[in-house]
Amino acid sequence: MPRNCILLATIVKIEILNTGSELLLGSTANTHGTWIGQELVKMGLRVQRQTTVPDGEAIEVALAESVSRSEVVLVTGGLGPTSDDVTREAAAKVLGVELMRDEAALRDLKAFFDQREKTMSAVNLKQADVLVGADILPNPNGTAPGIYAPPRLGCAIFLLPGPPNELYPMFHAEVAPRLKALAGVEQVAEVRELKFVGLGESALHEKIDAPLAEIEGLEVGYCARLGEVDLRLIGSPDVIDQGHQLACDLFAEDFVSDDGSSLEEVLVHHLREKNFTIATAESCTGGLIASCLTDVPGASAIFEYGFVTYANAAKTGLVGVKEETLLKFGAVSEEVAAEMALGARVASGADIAVSVTGIAGPSGGSEDKPVGTVCIGIATSEEVVTYREIHPRNRKDFKRQVSQRTLDLVRRFIAEK
């Protein structure tokens, strides 16, 4: 953990153990870790470790390790009716208790099949087996009830079904209240993520890490994504406010959101606030900028027209780029970007138009204009500004980064208006 760590309750040490060969073969994404992590953070708790093992005997080995290390283990999967579903048996061995068929669970199981006018198979019977001394966690959405084994050997165990539509409701109804009781707290810390765009992780870190470290009781984390960096603050609300204030003082222009909003959501919000409409003229991004804008609900209030002018003929035909400008400066030039933006603004009647023209690669580069070169234009009725940058990345990442960069340039441009 970071040196200035305090934080979310380590009052209870919690681990997740996900079982299922399909998770390790990569045929199914393991979304449970993410989902449970989020739910625990909302409760002021956090996961210490997450482990995935295949179906079979590896479950018992890993569960024994988790039990020896932690105070709560959440196990998902392996409660089904087939021969490779052995989580119940593994838990019984680790805890040294017996399995017993539970009459109430058996009734629920039979009712589940009756309700669907289906016949229960003999293989389903074992789904009514419960650890002695444990609680049954009802599963209205499937055949596998969950099991809660209260602390024994210093550790409580929850056995939970794998399918998300069964796991999620069971977590809320049965697991969360028991966890709160175990932790004995309502909420010990808050988490806030500040998003910055147009700033590298190292640039952010260099300026802010030392001053943040002086705020007692504040835990700090960094997470870089293509074109953005998130600063994670964990602590009590007032130390988070201090860190937040510091970050926004140092990087006011790069700050985008503190509530998880994406760059495009923030930009659409700003445009709506200022009552500006925007049009796009895209070459190398091929429609991605328009698509990002229209990912945001309510985008139609600020976005009406987009042009994807992939060919030169489309640049001259749709947004009025001059033949001689193309000939003199080439399609990837600030001059062409300026004409694209100006032309798109006039053709659309929008308040602002933005344009991009560049070389996405893998081919098409030259010494003068290597792959990754891009020219960006922003036009209003009063002015046009252009930018020339290099983003040497693979084709898809180039498109995504240029798109985010362009949206960010527009965000900065209108911030000054």
Add this chain to the structure above:
Amino acid sequence: MPRNCILLATIVKIEILNTGSELLLGSTANTHGTWIGQELVKMGLRVQRQTTVPDGEAIEVALAESVSRSEVVLVTGGLGPTSDDVTREAAAKVLGVELMRDEAALRDLKAFFDQREKTMSAVNLKQADVLVGADILPNPNGTAPGIYAPPRLGCAIFLLPGPPNELYPMFHAEVAPRLKALAGVEQVAEVRELKFVGLGESALHEKIDAPLAEIEGLEVGYCARLGEVDLRLIGSPDVIDQGHQLACDLFAEDFVSDDGSSLEEVLVHHLREKNFTIATAESCTGGLIASCLTDVPGASAIFEYGFVTYANAAKTGLVGVKEETLLKFGAVSEEVAAEMALGARVASGADIAVSVTGIAGPSGGSEDKPVGTVCIGIATSEEVVTYREIHPRNRKDFKRQVSQRTLDLVRRFIAEK
């Protein structure tokens, strides 16, 4: 494991150790386990265990356990420039070796910043630190080089960067060849993934699972994604060929690729082969279809013009939809989709034009046209066909699904030409 399981080498015991507090807090989905699992399966290898730990000292503890248990450990994350990036240090302690600044790595690091016309921060220096006796794995896409520590204490360690756009190319270029050498086999089983589009997972499963189960030595897996389903066949080349043949006999029209090619890659290839150009007129997908097409290198040969006609005025102004058609049938209608496609074809001079108009939501639906309704048009100089469908999903998934569905309709349309 699937009942007809054979194989994949447990010749080498491989573990994945993912580091990063954001993974356990649930702010970032852990996609690395899935992705690496898939890549290893393709090589005839499989993962024994996957663990996630937070940044900080937990890395050293977990790495020591993994090293004691396995023959290869793939560690992701914690190679960044900030104070919570401590994976290098943890590996040095576990292996009992020193870290040394590597001059070649330092040169690469400086070149990375120079190429982007940026200044390197002092905090980046430690990214050139390497375990004594280890190989540097070059990272052309980021500042953190990977590290390969050859077997010591019976275990080889790969330290890999967290960002996917850095990890994936490094895995292919640097990790895969070394893993093959460590495993001492070229390939013990082959893996082939057949991609089908326009077909549900259960529909595929229902028809094909029983006949595939009769092919001895064939392991089968299914993976459904938005609008597509992959059928994974694992076994010797000849049993895979049998399964492949069976699948393609049953689902000839839905089959898209057997080499990992995406739907848009296959479509661009077909269009180039037939020497067709295509134009797009998009309302509800907001440019996403054009963006998908232009994700494919060489798209400029078949795609020149795209129109994003988000507002009604754009539909009439850019692609000649008639006011009375809009008034009579509404913007989301097969009639408007037809006129959009016809108009886009004429305005662009393309051989084929495709159009979409629909209700992405969350608002804007009616009883007659609920959220998720979409009308799609395909026009050539000779005909126009339209489709009306409902895809009730959240806004982004709706856009993605409609975009894929539209590309698939074009694929089917030109297959008949």
